Each structure stands twice: as structure tokens, then as C-alpha cells.
Amino acid sequence: QMGLKTTLLGKKIHYFEEVSSTNSVAKEIAASEEEGALVIAEIQKGGRGRMGREWVSPHGGIWMSVILKPGIPLRHASRLTLVAGLAVANVIRDMGLDARIKWPNDVRINGKKVCGILTEAKAEVDRVDYVVLGIGINVNMDLKDIPESFRAGSTTLKVELGKHIRRVSFLQDFLFELEQQYISFKTQPFSHILNDWLALSDTIGREVKVTTPSRIIEGRAVGVTPDGALIIRKADNTKEEIIAGRCIYARP
Ligand code: BTN
Numbered sequence: 001q002m003g004l005k006t007t008l009l010g011k012k013i014h015y016f017e018e019v020s021s022t023n024s025v026a027k028e029i030a031a032s033e034e035e036g037a038l039v040i041a042e043i044q045k046g047g048r049g050r051m052g053r054e055w056v057s058p059h060g061g062i063w064m065s066v067i068l069k070p071g072i073p074l075r076h077a078s079r080l081t082l083v084a085g086l087a088v089a090n091v092i093r094d095m096g097l098d099a100r101i102k103w104p105n106d107v108r109i110n111g112k113k114v115c116g117i118l119t120e121a122k123a124e125v126d127r128v129d130y131v132v133l134g135i136g137i138n139v140n141m142d143l144k145d146i147p148e149s150f151r152a153g154s155t156t157l158k159v160e161l162g163k164h165i166r167r168v169s170f171l172q173d174f175l176f177e178l179e180q181q182y183i184s185f186k187t188q189p190f191s192h193i194l195n196d197w198l199a200l201s202d203t204i205g206r207e208v209k210v211t212t213p214s215r216i217i218e219g220r221a222v223g224v225t226p227d228g229a230l231i232i233r234k235a236d237n238t239k240e241e242i243i244a245g246r247c248i249y250a251r252p
Pocket of ligand 1: 021022024044046049050057062063105115116117118
């Protein structure tokens with residue numbers, strides 16, 4: 001009934017008017033669901049961002065979680081964050097907007113965030129049982145729909161494009177693109193996706209400040225490892241790899 005162009009993603013859709021967090025629902029049902037099942041909601045009351053932050057999820061956005069069972073080692077799960085970011089950026093670029101990716105997962109237009117991705121995985125020993133790819137896209141909201149304390153640095157597709165977007169056709173295009181990227185993730189060397197990701201990222205070459213729960217690392221972003229960790233060259237010329245953190249550009 002959604003007219004999807006995919007064979008795997010969205011074969012089963014759990015749709016909610018309101019939910020606490022689609023990622024939380026997806027994690028509860030993941031064990032008994034088949035790969036490709038989708039949880040999607042009109043609004044989230046407890047939307048979660050990375051590093052314990054809140055994710056504002058009013059009407060007009062796309063708040064969804066995809067259940068995947070790629071059977072990969074846990075240390076490769078963060079690669080799927082890059083896969084999803086690449087798919088979102090590609091679809092937005094197809095609409096004629098200059099979407100860029102800020103490591104590890106923000107999709108931005110003109111320096112403003114339009115999408116965030118929260119990847120959560122459960123693993124037995126080192127193999128993942130499932131990965132929940134949580135994707136939040138600011139689609140048809142006006143800036144006034146975003147609480148003031150979250151508005152700075154955010155934008156929506158409607159604001160950037162100056163018109164309302166049909167969320168169903170956006171979702172059809174996005175799921176198709178994500179499925180293509182996921183197939184290539186499973187069948188090709190990861191360097192293919194990494195190269196495409198690097199071409200759309202605006203992080204490499206920048207002076208950055210990355211905050212992790214335990215410390216702050218400053219320096220120049222010089223690359224990304226095959227697992228998606230950011231490589232930073234510090235002032236003393238030593239390099240560090242950071243697998244997860246909050247990244248701020250020194251110069252916007
Ligand atoms: C971030 O940038 O911090 C990640 C934001 C992820 C938001 C999405 S919306 C759908 C899914 N459910 C959640 O609670 N979070 C993710």
C-alpha cells in the first residue's frame with residue numbers, strides 16, 4: 001500500500017501515530033522480526049539522539065528504525081551508520097540540495113543539520129544478532145515547530161526547498177537507496193562505500209574538536225578508518241582514531 005520499490009526493506013512495517021522511541025520499539029521486537037522490518041511513527045515522545053541526548057520529533061518528520069541482521073562482527077556495526085548517512089545524503093542531493101555528511105552521522109545542508117542517525121546493536125560474543133538503524137529526518141516542519149533551544153544549527157527539507165515534500169515518495173526513494181547501499185555493503189569491499197562517503201563528507205581536512213564521554217581531542221581530521229573511526233592529527237603531530245564522539249568544527 002506504500003508502493004515501495006524495495007524487496008527487503010519495509011517488507012513489514014510497524015506504523016504508530018505516537019511512540020516513545022522507534023529505536024526502543026525496534027529493539028524490543030528485533031529478535032522475532034525478519035531483517036528489513038521497519039518501525040515508523042508520526043511523533044516520538046522520547047526520541048533519543050546519540051550520547052544520551054534528546055531528539056526532538058514533532059509531526060512532519062520521518063522518525064524510523066530499520067531492523068537489520070547482517071551477521072557481521074560487532075566492531076563493524078558502526079559502518080552501517082556511514083551506509084545510512086550516505087543513503088540519506090544521496091536522496092537529498094537528488095532533490096537538488098547540497099547535502100553533506102559530518103562525521104559520524106549528521107547529514108547537513110548549508111551547515112545545518114537535517115538528519116541524525118542512531119545505530120544500536122545487540123551481539124552474541126562478537127557476531128551481531130541485530131542492528132537497529134534509527135534515522136530521523138526533519139522533513140516538513142517549519143523552524144517554529146522545533147523548540148527554540150534545539151533550533152540553532154537545525155534545518156528541515158521544507159525550509160531548504162521552500163515547499164512541502166511528499167513524505168511517502170521521499171520514503172520510497174530513501175528505502176530504495178538504502179537497500180542498494182546495504183546490498184553493496186554486503187557484497188562489495190567496504191572501501192567502495194567509504195569512498196562515496198568521503199566524497200560527500202565535509203569533515204576531512206577540517207580543524208575539529210571531538211568530545212567523547214572521557215575526553216576531548218582537538219586537531220585536524222585527516223581521514224576515516226575502514227571501521228568508520230575518525231583519524232585526527234593533533235598539534236604534536238601524533239594521530240588518534242576515535243570510534244564515537246561528538247564532533248565540532250573549529251571554523252564553521
Ligand atoms: C543524533 O544525531 O544524535 C541521532 C538522532 C537519531 C534520531 C532517530 S529518530 C528515529 C530513531 N528513534 C530514536 O529515538 N532515535 C532515532
